[in-house]
Amino acid sequence: MSLTVERGDPRDPAAMALLRQSHALMESLFPPEDNFFLDIDALTAPHIAFFVALNEGQTLGTAALADKGAYGEVKSMFVSEAARGLGVGAALMARLEREARDRLLPTMMLETGNVLYAAHRLYARAGFTKRGPFGDYPAAASSIFMEKRLG
Template identity: 50%
Template sequence: MSLEIVAARTIDPGPRALVEASQGLMRAMFRPEQNHFLPIEALAAPDIRFLVARDEGALLGCGALHVKPGYGELKSVFVRDAARGRGVGAALIGALEAAARAEGLGLIRLETADELAAACRLYERHGYARRGPFDSYADNGCSVFMEKRL
């Protein structure tokens, strides 16, 4: 596998399909009030760094960093089923952390869910620790909040 992580536009067909797959999974797993993903168009905003993972042109996953005052928030980190367990998620997280450092950010936060146990384990392996709600999130009994100092 020759994995490459590159910047992309969510409005392009391939990246858009990845985001739609991610959001479809979230809609199937969680009630609307438990979903905190950004709309596809919002992932194209100037304060978002959107990346895709590809191998020989095939898109395997995506992720976004929302640049906020004082920290970055990981959004929409997703890996296609067929590519899971191959290091794609780890590569995306590493690239998003590098993007945060390039923005001068020393902290990354994220919201996920206990039902996404593999994602929680992946973040924990990469140094993310659980914390309480942040920003406008509320403790809804479903969400897991994490952060990592860079």
């Protein structure tokens, strides 16, 4: 596999398909008030860097970093079911961290669902640790909050 991670457009049909799969999964697992994903149009905002993971032209995953000024927030991290376990998530996380460091952000933060165990493992391997709610997030029972200080 020759995996690359590059800037992408969330309105690209392949990226949109993955984002829709991600949204459908979140809607099937969590109540509406506990779904905090960004819609596709919101991912085109100037403060958001959107990335796709590609293998031979096929889009395998998506991820975004929202520049919140004092920190970068991981958003829209999703890997196609067929590509899970192949290092796609780790490659996307590494690219998000590089983006955060390039922007001189001191910390990366994220909110994820409490039953997304594979995501928890990915984030922990990338150096994230649990923390309390941040930003405008409520202390939802179905949310886990994590951060990684970039030093």
